[in-house]
Amino acid sequence: MLDKVKKTIKRYDLVEVEDRIVVAVSGGPDSIVLLHALYSLREEFNLQLFVAHLNHNFRGIDAQMDAQYVANFCEAMNVICFVKSMDVPKYAKEQGLSSEEAGRVLRYKFFQEVVEKVGANKIAVAHNQNDQAETVLMRLLRGTGIQGLTAIHHGRGQIIRPLLDISRKEIEEYCLLHNLSPRIDETNLEPIYHRNKIRLELIPYIEEHYNPNIIESLAKTAEILKKDNEFIEIVGKDAYKQVMLQAREGCLEFSMEGINKLHIALQSRIFRLATEALVGKLEALEYKHMQSIMELIQKSETGKKILLPMGIIVKTSYNKVIFTTQEQEEETTFYYPLRENGHTKIEEVQGVIITKVIERDNIEAISRDKYIKYFDYDKIKQTLNVRNRKDGDRFWPLGLVGSKKLKDFFIDYKIEREKRNQIPLICDGEEIMWVVGFRISEKYKVTDETNKILSIQYNPPSDVE
Amino acid sequence: MLDKVKKTIKRYDLVEVEDRIVVAVSGGPDSIVLLHALYSLREEFNLQLFVAHLNHNFRGIDAQMDAQYVANFCEAMNVICFVKSMDVPKYAKEQGLSSEEAGRVLRYKFFQEVVEKVGANKIAVAHNQNDQAETVLMRLLRGTGIQGLTAIHHGRGQIIRPLLDISRKEIEEYCLLHNLSPRIDETNLEPIYHRNKIRLELIPYIEEHYNPNIIESLAKTAEILKKDNEFIEIVGKDAYKQVMLQAREGCLEFSMEGINKLHIALQSRIFRLATEALVGKLEALEYKHMQSIMELIQKSETGKKILLPMGIIVKTSYNKVIFTTQEQEEETTFYYPLRENGHTKIEEVQGVIITKVIERDNIEAISRDKYIKYFDYDKIKQTLNVRNRKDGDRFWPLGLVGSKKLKDFFIDYKIEREKRNQIPLICDGEEIMWVVGFRISEKYKVTDETNKILSIQYNPPSDVE
Numbered sequence: 070m071l072d073k074v075k076k077t078i079k080r081y082d083l084v085e086v087e088d089r090i091v092v093a094v095s096g097g098p099d100s101i102v103l104l105h106a107l108y109s110l111r112e113e114f115n116l117q118l119f120v121a122h123l124n125h126n127f128r129g130i131d132a133q134m135d136a137q138y139v140a141n142f143c144e145a146m147n148v149i150c151f152v153k154s155m156d157v158p159k160y161a162k163e164q165g166l167s168s169e170e171a172g173r174v175l176r177y178k179f180f181q182e183v184v185e186k187v188g189a190n191k192i193a194v195a196h197n198q199n200d201q202a203e204t205v206l207m208r209l210l211r212g213t214g215i216q217g218l219t220a221i222h223h224g225r226g227q228i229i230r231p232l233l234d235i236s237r238k239e240i241e242e243y244c245l246l247h248n249l250s251p252r253i254d255e256t257n258l259e260p261i262y263h264r265n266k267i268r269l270e271l272i273p274y275i276e277e278h279y280n281p282n283i284i285e286s287l288a289k290t291a292e293i294l295k296k297d298n299e300f301i302e303i304v305g306k307d308a309y310k311q312v313m314l315q316a317r318e319g320c321l322e323f324s325m326e327g328i329n330k331l332h333i334a335l336q337s338r339i340f341r342l343a344t345e346a347l348v349g350k351l352e353a354l355e356y357k358h359m360q361s362i363m364e365l366i367q368k369s370e371t372g373k374k375i376l377l378p379m380g381i382i383v384k385t386s387y388n389k390v391i392f393t394t395q396e397q398e399e400e401t402t403f404y405y406p407l408r409e410n411g412h413t414k415i416e417e418v419q420g421v422i423i424t425k426v427i428e429r430d431n432i433e434a435i436s437r438d439k440y441i442k443y444f445d446y447d448k449i450k451q452t453l454n455v456r457n458r459k460d461g462d463r464f465w466p467l468g469l470v471g472s473k474k475l476k477d478f479f480i481d482y483k484i485e486r487e488k489r490n491q492i493p494l495i496c497d498g499e500e501i502m503w504v505v506g507f508r509i510s511e512k513y514k515v516t517d518e519t520n521k522i523l524s525i526q527y528n529p530p531s532d533v534e
Numbered sequence: 535m536l537d538k539v540k541k542t543i544k545r546y547d548l549v550e551v552e553d554r555i556v557v558a559v560s561g562g563p564d565s566i567v568l569l570h571a572l573y574s575l576r577e578e579f580n581l582q583l584f585v586a587h588l589n590h591n592f593r594g595i596d597a598q599m600d601a602q603y604v605a606n607f608c609e610a611m612n613v614i615c616f617v618k619s620m621d622v623p624k625y626a627k628e629q630g631l632s633s634e635e636a637g638r639v640l641r642y643k644f645f646q647e648v649v650e651k652v653g654a655n656k657i658a659v660a661h662n663q664n665d666q667a668e669t670v671l672m673r674l675l676r677g678t679g680i681q682g683l684t685a686i687h688h689g690r691g692q693i694i695r696p697l698l699d700i701s702r703k704e705i706e707e708y709c710l711l712h713n714l715s716p717r718i719d720e721t722n723l724e725p726i727y728h729r730n731k732i733r734l735e736l737i738p739y740i741e742e743h744y745n746p747n748i749i750e751s752l753a754k755t756a757e758i759l760k761k762d763n764e765f766i767e768i769v770g771k772d773a774y775k776q777v778m779l780q781a782r783e784g785c786l787e788f789s790m791e792g793i794n795k796l797h798i799a800l801q802s803r804i805f806r807l808a809t810e811a812l813v814g815k816l817e818a819l820e821y822k823h824m825q826s827i828m829e830l831i832q833k834s835e836t837g838k839k840i841l842l843p844m845g846i847i848v849k850t851s852y853n854k855v856i857f858t859t860q861e862q863e864e865e866t867t868f869y870y871p872l873r874e875n876g877h878t879k880i881e882e883v884q885g886v887i888i889t890k891v892i893e894r895d896n897i898e899a900i901s902r903d904k905y906i907k908y909f910d911y912d913k914i915k916q917t918l919n920v921r922n923r924k925d926g927d928r929f930w931p932l933g934l935v936g937s938k939k940l941k942d943f944f945i946d947y948k949i950e951r952e953k954r955n956q957i958p959l960i961c962d963g964e965e966i967m968w969v970v971g972f973r974i975s976e977k978y979k980v981t982d983e984t985n986k987i988l989s990i991q992y993n994p995p996s997d998v999e
Contacts, residue, residue: 209674209751209752209755210744210745210748210751211745211751266743266744267744270743271740271743271744274739275675275736278731278735278736279675279731279736280675280676283675286674286675286676287674289821290674292821293802293821294759296797296798296799296802297762297763297766297799298762299797299799300766300797300798300799300800301762301765301766303797332761332764332765332768333761333765334761334762334764334765334766335765337758337761356754356757356758
């Protein structure tokens with residue numbers, strides 16, 4: 070087994086001469102064998118070993134005996150051992166994590182502390198080939214994509230896993246051969262947890278009926294998929310940068326044509342990276358969401374929008390694909406002064422305002438378009454501008470007897486809260502002249518006395534609502 | 535269900551207007567639903583449908599009833615139906631194929647016949663989402679890599695699979711809804727065959743205990759992996775061409791540096807393509823073989839060689855990686871005339887011959903190197919040349935009383951059959967002067983009477999034997 074471990078170490082460059090390694094030791098067979106194996110190699114590589122053991126406080130007196138066992142084992146080898154006790158159940162409750170996740174978080178936090186204390190450069194953890202296979206199978210059954218299937222890495226950052234090519238059977242044999250009697254975690258023997266159920270029921274069932282070497286097969290598959298995925302991610306990151314047009318806080322713009330030219334495998338990586346940039350999580354989108362983004366882009370229609378989990382919004386605008394969030398859209402504020410005759414683009418909503426002052430007699434036809442309205446030019450007293458809503462806005466809708474809160478107007482029109490910030494308001498100073506797309510103000514309407522007319526047209530980001 | 539089929543057809547461009555489609559119909563639920571669905575779409579797409587039914591002669595009277603059922607079903611729809619009976623069991627036996635494989639071969643051959651007869655451009659087959667999931671699971675359990683996991687394609691070449699996103703459950707519901715009563719293949723209900731065992735035992739077990747949507751999950755995973763693999767294969771094909779230095783029949787040479795610079799995911803694709811070019815099969819190499827090729831290349835040592843399944847040989851020579859076959863190496867023949875003073879490269883074995891004529895008195899030191907030998911120049915009467923063995927060669931080894939068959943000489947020296955063709959023979963016309971690396975000829979040895987000496991040095995492709 071030691072030869073196999075050395076081969077793994079060499080193949081993946083896990084250990085270098087003079088490394089200072091913190092070994093994570095629970096006291097179970099895997100971690101005791103890991104410590105023993107690294108200890109056997111310490112002279113060859115001139116290693117400095119340290120041990121870190123965390124008492125998770127899940128199993129009372131048993132856990133204390135684990136700690137004692139690890140301490141004694143280290144003492145016999147003359148290896149410094151750091152033991153810490155943390156209330157994982159309490160932390161899990163506080164943070165709303167599963168006990169597994171909470172354990173992992175606190176464990177790695179503790180390892181990091183030890184690393185800093187002793188000036189180590191690596192952390193060795195004891196995952197083996199069975200863990201690898203179980204993870205792949207577990208994720209496959211859940212239906213994750215390639216990222217999920219690629220499972221555990223031999224080495225990543227400071228973390229190294231020298232036993233990842235060693236099966237549980239080989240670990241047990243090594244224990245017998247070297248007279249090691251590690252502690253057994255009884256909870257691992259109960260098929261209650263999902264992973265334990267796979268380990269204790271599904272894998273033995275498959276071994277018996279389908280493939281006695283399923284552990285090795287799955288580990289190999291994971292290895293191949295890991296490499297493939299790694300490659301696509303590398304190419305994907307380049308592509309992501311290439312098709313990106315602009316990145317603002319909470320808003321990423323990509324070239325639609327650029328994305329459309331890429332292979333779907335790369336498109337999905339770009340969407341994942343965009344998701345990560347927006348909400349900090351690569352995995353926020355499922356397969357079906359990826360598909361709907363791809364369909365949106367394939368159609369190349371402007372002004373389309375889809376709402377995805379975690380408030381992610383993907384929309385198209387002419388030649389752009391825009392990834393943003395609901396939160397971002399709600400926080401949108403904009404203000405642009407308008408000339409009396411001119412085009413003004415509202416970047417935030419990708420719409421355009423066209424203004425024109427016309428003598429009354431020159432008006433040819435009155436448009437009924439909800440995006441073209443006419444106002445009495447001489448009633449405008451202050452700066453003509455376009456902005457979005459703010460607290461306290463009031464508005465006098467055409468035909469009503471007086472003004473009302475803009476908020477109530479939105480409610481009357483059943484305009485969803487997250488859309489309200491996107492609606493342009495044409496204003497005379499602070500006074501709202503037109504809630505674009507909905508209603509103009511009674512105060513600015515064209516009357517028999519009107520001489521000059523201000524015509525305002527709004528071009529929304531698309532002809533499609 | 536019909537909407538879903540249309541979506542699949544659209545997404546994967548399976549059907550175009552005016553297509554002429556041969557529908558493969560066994561008479562079971564899948565193929566009857568496929569025919570019924572395409573028939574429902576025939577006007578929308580202006581399709582011409584034809585049916586092909588093969589009687590495999592596995593199930594006697596039942597099979598004849600299947601054929602009758604299909605014929606009647608088609609008649610009711612007024613669709614032309616081609617029925618053929620072939621002795622699949624006999625063919626399987628003759629060709630040494632499993633009955634599943636034999637059935638597939640004959641079936642597609644028959645479909646092809648029908649395609650040509652009616653001038654069709656597509657063949658529709660009835661694989662569904664469950665088949666997809668079962669295939670993935672089956673291959674995963676066997677331990678195939680990503681290519682194995684990517685499973686069935688929606689459309690490839692002439693073949694289209696419009697039902698690939700439809701589950702078996704949806705097919706059964708469709709049958710009920712449209713009052714279809716397809717034939718049931720009883721052999722599909724027996725968990726004897728590997729696939730049936732997965733369908734009838736493993737999947738229901740997983741559905742009950744782990745994931746009720748396992749079929750959909752696996753199908754999605756297959757879809758994602760397929761796209762990823764497709765992308766890597768496209769990039770891999772480009773890389774293959776870029777790192778290739780030379781391609782001769784049965785022998786491919788690549789730049790070692792070129793391959794070493796590539797990501798492992800691409801390296802493995804290149805090895806697969808080389809394998810396909812050599813032995814006609816992409817899948818000849820397993821994971822461990824790929825790994826040993828990668829290790830060979832990583833070390834960048836010249837003159838190394840590994841033997842792989844199907845007689846594939848991978849060897850390194852200076853800056854080259856050479857893929858060839860044992861057969862090819864055995865068939866190697868070469869012949870080069872040698873100048874009296876000069877360098878001659880033997881391309882076939884990547885070795886170099888250096889010749890020099892020296893006055894006896896000018897010889898300084900006699901080398902004991904097995905690759906540097908001295909000959910009596912004046913005994914050479916014909917053309918000096920280097921070649922490899924041919925039938926009938928004889929040789930008089932230094933120190934022996936007479937000549938013997940070269941073949942017997944090789945046997946005495948325990949030189950393996952496949953290596954014999956690689957050994958350079960320095961000759962005077964047809965007469966062998968030196969079996970390079972082994973023994974010179976008694977006839978050409980330097981004696982007291984020698985005046986001029988011909989020194990010959992051989993540089994093998996590496997200093998490593």
